Amino acid sequence: MTPPPQTRIAATYMRGGTSKGVFFKVEDLPEAARVPGPARDALLLRVIGSPDPYGKQIDGMGGATSSTSKTVLLSRSTRPDHDVDYLFGQVSIDKPFVDWSGNCGNLSAAVGPFAIANGMVDPARVPRNGLAVVRIWQANIGKTIIAHVPVTNGEVQETGDFELDGVTFLAAEVQLEFMDPAADEEGAGGAMFPTGRVVxxxxxxxxxxxxxxxxxxxxxxxxxxxxxxxxxxxxxxxxxxxxxxxxxxxxxxxxxxxxxxxxxxxxxxxxxxxxxxxxxxxxxxxxxxxxxxxxxxxxxxxxxxxxxxxxxxxxxxxxxxxxxxxxxxxxxxxxxxxxxxxxxxxxxxxxxxxxxxxxxxxxxxxDGQWLVTKAVMSRSARVLMEGHVRVPLQP
CATH class of the missing domain: 3.10.310.10 (Diaminopimelate Epimerase; Chain A, domain 1)
Incomplete structure (x- = not known):
């Protein structure tokens, strides 16, 4: 039997905050991987190079740490007042599974820049120079993130003088607002303090x-x-x-x-x-x-x-x-x-x-309950490589 050829998929390798990950537009994935399920997980595992009993991810894009074994799927949002839907997959290094149970706050900083660069934000809302406001729906936890992305001459500005400890080089600052950040995790009832107590x-x-x-x-x-x-x-x-x-x-x-x-x-x-x-x-x-x-x-x-x-x-x-x-x-x-x-x-x-x-x-x-309307922090983001990943997938 002839071995299958490698599948070629458009992708971008990005740093966001102190993490790195492979970014995809959902529409660019093979048809079976455009929806949640085993085909999607198998694809992302193979892209990253997992499961790897050696713990090195040599045969994939992962970097053998939790900070570099990450994937992001993006699509235009159908939700009112949002630009892009963002789904994060944390890929296990040595086990055959992708964890979809939470967000990556670091890679959230790269979502806005990616969305602008890939035409996922209405051009009328992107200034020639200044800050573009990108409205992100974080699909893992069902929350809104607002990214303030610097734009120069109509393009995302990635270089700058913002210093982020944990990242070697300076870059442009991306401010993130995590709106109503109490996580709506399954089984947690959406309560900020699921036990009802602060300690x-x-x-x-x-x-x-x-x-x-x-x-x-x-x-x-x-x-x-x-x-x-x-x-x-x-x-x-x-x-x-x-x-x-x-x-x-x-x-x-x-x-x-x-x-x-x-x-x-x-x-x-x-x-x-x-x-x-x-x-x-x-x-x-x-x-x-x-x-x-x-x-x-x-x-x-x-x-x-x-x-x-x-x-x-x-x-x-x-x-x-x-x-x-x-x-x-x-x-x-x-x-x-x-x-x-x-x-x-x-x-x-x-x-x-x-x-x-x-x-x-x-x-x-x-009424005796604590509410947090938003949390704010600054990160930075940068495209490291763009083009295509190649993955040997079974037909």
């Missing part, structure tokens, strides 16, 4: 009872105090990712927190839902050395945060987790708010392994 006692077998803030905002996230699990909040990747016992502990926390949040019914289901929830640990400000070699001084930050993604400590901070941080910081009494000193806050600057990040949120209390 809970979370029983974790083999670890103990931990105080935890479990929040649905940006992405479902479980926050614990760094000191309660033996950390300072100033750790870099090597302190966690080379410690199998530590990684197992965080996964146990994540699984039991997911059950308490109503995201899964049993801890065994966590292995099939790697993208959400996230686990993060927080600590008060302290001086530490970032992975870039620069010193982050205690006076520069309101708190320290470290977060895990797909089972590993993230090299910087996931954009959606940053939304969760900003939201939790704005609500008095959460562990994030307390680590930042407590009180009413509309923005925080937090320290992460690569440096610092500022995120803001607008919160209000009504």
């Amino acid at each position: 809970d006692d979370l029983d974790v077998p083999g670890v103990g009872t931990l105080r935890a803030t479990m929040i649905n905002a940006g992405i479902p996230t479980i926050f614990v105090d760094a000191a309660s699990i033996g950390y300072t909040g100033s750790e870099l990747q090597e302190a966690i990712n080379g410690d199998a016992k530590a990684l197992a502990m965080f996964e146990t926390i994540r699984a039991h927190g997911a059950v308490r949040m109503g995201l899964i019914a049993h801890v065994d289901e966590a292995a099939r839902r790697q993208h959400t929830p996230k686990v993060a640990f927080v600590a008060p400000p302290a001086t530490y050395g970032a992975s870039s070699g620069k010193t982050v001084h205690a006076g520069e930050v309101d708190l320290l945060v470290r977060a895990l993604s797909m089972g590993k400590l993230h090299h910087a901070m996931m954009g959606t987790a940053a939304v969760a941080i900003g939201t939790a910081a704005a609500i008095p009494g959460t562990l994030v708010n307390l680590a930042a000193g407590g009180g009413v806050r509309t923005a925080v600057t937090f320290g992460h392994p690569s440096g610092t990040l500022r995120v803001g949120a607008e919160a209000l209390e009504a």
Whole structure:
């Protein structure tokens, strides 16, 4: 039997924030992959180079980390007052599945630029020079994101002087507004605090009872105090990712927190839902050395945060987790708010392994319930390569 030829598919490889991913227009995909299902997942797995028992993704576009094993599908939006529908797929590195349970806040920064460059935004709404406002429907969680994209001479401006810790080179700033960011995750009932409390006692077998803030905002996230699990909040990747016992502990926390949040019914289901929830640990400000070699001084930050993604400590901070941080910081009494000193806050600057990040949120209390109307942060984005990917698919 003659082996099948490679399928050629139009694609763009983009950096968004501190992540990279392969971007597709849904209309460019093979017909069977234009709808959710096994054909779509198989295609994206093969594009990225998963599952790879070696953990390197050598035979694909992935970069062997959670930050670089990502895919984005875009189409013109049929929703009123939106320009583009955005669907994010987190591709497992060593297992044969694509996790569609959440958003990628970092790659959200690249959606607006891609949409403008690919004619998915009404040209009448794109200024010759200035900021184009792109209205994005985030289909994974059913939320609106507003991107403010710089445009120069009618084209997306990618270069500039905006510095983002975790990204080596300067670029143009893209401001993102995550509207009504409390995540509508299946099983979580859409509640910002699914347990009804801003702090809970979370029983974790083999670890103990931990105080935890479990929040649905940006992405479902479980926050614990760094000191309660033996950390300072100033750790870099090597302190966690080379410690199998530590990684197992965080996964146990994540699984039991997911059950308490109503995201899964049993801890065994966590292995099939790697993208959400996230686990993060927080600590008060302290001086530490970032992975870039620069010193982050205690006076520069309101708190320290470290977060895990797909089972590993993230090299910087996931954009959606940053939304969760900003939201939790704005609500008095959460562990994030307390680590930042407590009180009413509309923005925080937090320290992460690569440096610092500022995120803001607008919160209000009504009838005993906290509401956040939007969270705001700045990222940058850039096209790395455009053209076609080639994939050996069975007919």
